[in-house]
Amino acid sequence: MMIDDLIDGVIDREGGYIHHPADRGGATRFGITEAVARANGYTGDMRHFARPAAVAIYRQLYWSRPGLDRVADRAPALAAELFDTGVNMGPAVATGFFQRALNALNRGGRDYPDVVPDGRIGARTLAALDAFLATRGAGAETVLVKAVEALQGERYLSLAEQRPANEAFLYGWLAQRIG
Structure with a gap:
């Protein structure tokens, strides 16, 4: 399925946990910002944000919802x-x-x-x-x-x-x- 390959590509490019001091988005994992993770129910430390949760967010918020x-x-x-x-x-x-x-x-x-x-x-x-x-x-x-x-x-x-x-x-x- 096309979206699976696109999501894998984004996650591969974005990598794991990153918290760059110049990034206004704050901590990210797999390219998902902490704010987006929290808005989607994640309450833990971003260092432990799971890949399947990132995949679900990408699929829903960035593929299905926008059409x-x-x-x-x-x-x-x-x-x-x-x-x-x-x-x-x-x-x-x-x-x-x-x-x-x-x-x-x-x-x-x-x-x-x-x-x-x-x-x-x-x-x-x-x-x-x-x-x-x-x-x-x-x-x-x-x-x-x-x-x-x-x-x-x-x-x-x-x-x-x-x-x-x-x-x-x-x-x-x-x-x-x-x-």
């Missing part, structure tokens, strides 16, 4: 990018990037109507995706992925510019985007 399973049925590479972006920036941010890209690529509304960039994947966003893929054909998904990655990269640069402590993370944020 990426429905995107994956149409555009699996896009769904994978939105999952990864959502893990790093939040699912609503990732979905907002997706919606903004759809709007910018609809040729002034000639191909399909604009969608409200509300950070939620609903029927209108999926209809716009379907129309985009049908209208633009081969290569359309790749272009949409690139547009989302461009928005993500710009946000990473802005975060580093706004808070110099984030420069400690910028190289890694951008490096994981390559390939």
Whole structure:
């Protein structure tokens, strides 16, 4: 199953327990922040947060709830990018990037109507995706992925510019985007 591989990849990249002094997110394990773990019922020390709990959180909060399973049925590479972006920036941010890209690529509304960039994947966003893929054909998904990655990269640069402590993370944020 696609999501299992995506979750394994995130956990492999994020590693075990980390508590970097410059990270506003605080302690993490497997890429799950302490705040997210607590919001999902975990009460123990983050050093002991279990991998199956991290997997369940990734599956529910970053895949199912935002509706990426429905995107994956149409555009699996896009769904994978939105999952990864959502893990790093939040699912609503990732979905907002997706919606903004759809709007910018609809040729002034000639191909399909604009969608409200509300950070939620609903029927209108999926209809716009379907129309985009049908209208633009081969290569359309790749272009949409690139547009989302461009928005993500710009946000990473802005975060580093706004808070110099984030420069400690910028190289890694951008490096994981390559390939």
